Amino acid sequence: MQVSVVIAAYNAEAYLAEAIESVLGQTVPPAEVVVIDDGSTDGTRAILDHFGQRIVALNQANSGQAVAVNKGLATARGDLIGFCDADDLWTPRKLEMQLALLESNGGLEAAFGKVEQFVSPDVPQDQRERLQPAVTTLPGELKQCMLIRRSALDRFGPFDETLPATFFIAWLGRAKQNGIRMAHVDDVVVRRRLHLGNGGRVNTEAQNLETLMALRKAIKARRPPD
Template sequence: MSQAPGTRTPPSVSTVIPCFNGERYLGEAIRSVLDQDHDPLEIIVVDDGSTDRSAQVARGFGERVRLVAQPHAGAAAARNLGVQHAQGDVLAFLDADDLWTAGRLVRQLRVLESHASADIVIGHTEQFVSPEIAEPERLAFRFDPGPAPARLSGALVVRRPAFERVGGFSTALETGEFVDWYLRAEELGLVSVMLPEVVLRRRLHRGNHGVVRRDAQQDYLSVIRAALERRRRAERTS
């Protein structure tokens, strides 16, 4: 179809979905991206060595979803591999058990188009207990149901050159890799715009609730220490 004179070509968006044994929720996550009212849209599911039917779920969407596979290496490595295969001008991410909200992509892209200096557009997130969790088990899921500023990869869109300037997600971290990436982006002076509305719904379920691992705490401490050390080095050289 030819483009009308004077109209601007919308940016192409690549959405990367890392997935490890996520067959139960992956289809719903993919549909939340397909239901967005922005086109063209590229969805790349990176199968991180799953042993369930995750790959079959992704293949069930046909040509609308590209499936890339790797031996199990973690979410950070899976996102990085997805970016390597991505062709879009703008990058977006979604975990296999979470959901994008309706219309979020258009709203975020409008900010990028109207603010040339903006590199990143991020929004708020809300948590919800997965519907298959019945009472009284649901009572054990203690969380703030209200919207909160997101520090999750699924809540942002980023211009591809800006992402490449920061570099990929740290594969040395099992958790906290997005916080690490975001801190590095801020240190480089990337401009981020925070939208007030919810753009991501984070699912709480048996596989991700109530587990506060010692190694996870150590990962976040490592992220903070690394950021402080980079700041000290910058101050010494300034």
């Protein structure tokens, strides 16, 4: 089974190279890594150029993460799809463990794992306390923790581009409603970086509002037609 990995990046020069290296450095490497530069104005493009033919680099005008991820999926050729955020890190055996789980049970459509949250070393000391997570390690039902069969991803449809911050929450809710067959490996597969640029931790009011919108869409989709 060939794995394609999709990474959306916007003004991600601080952490992007480390994220890409964590994907390329897997004990079972992916067949391709597709990185979409979502109209960055910093040094993101130079970082992508540095990786050369080791990745597939795409560009688009700034349109949001959901649009970028959908664009990457349209290019990806693998029959298994993984995701990494531009500021997060895959643990070295993520693909090895998740591939083993999927190969041992052909009925499974997606494999998840645990996420370990850490405050980025570059966060100033006087800002670190506000970013400290209540729980460091927890089950990771996040897109960067998921490895999914392309057939299943296509079955549940594309990500909702009207929900730039919570599109995966909405998608996973829809997938669960439609019976996605998923399981978790009992190990950390992603290290989630907490820093001052995390929209969900800094702009909590906006994210909460978008989460409500996603829930309303999910409820409306479950209602029988009039």
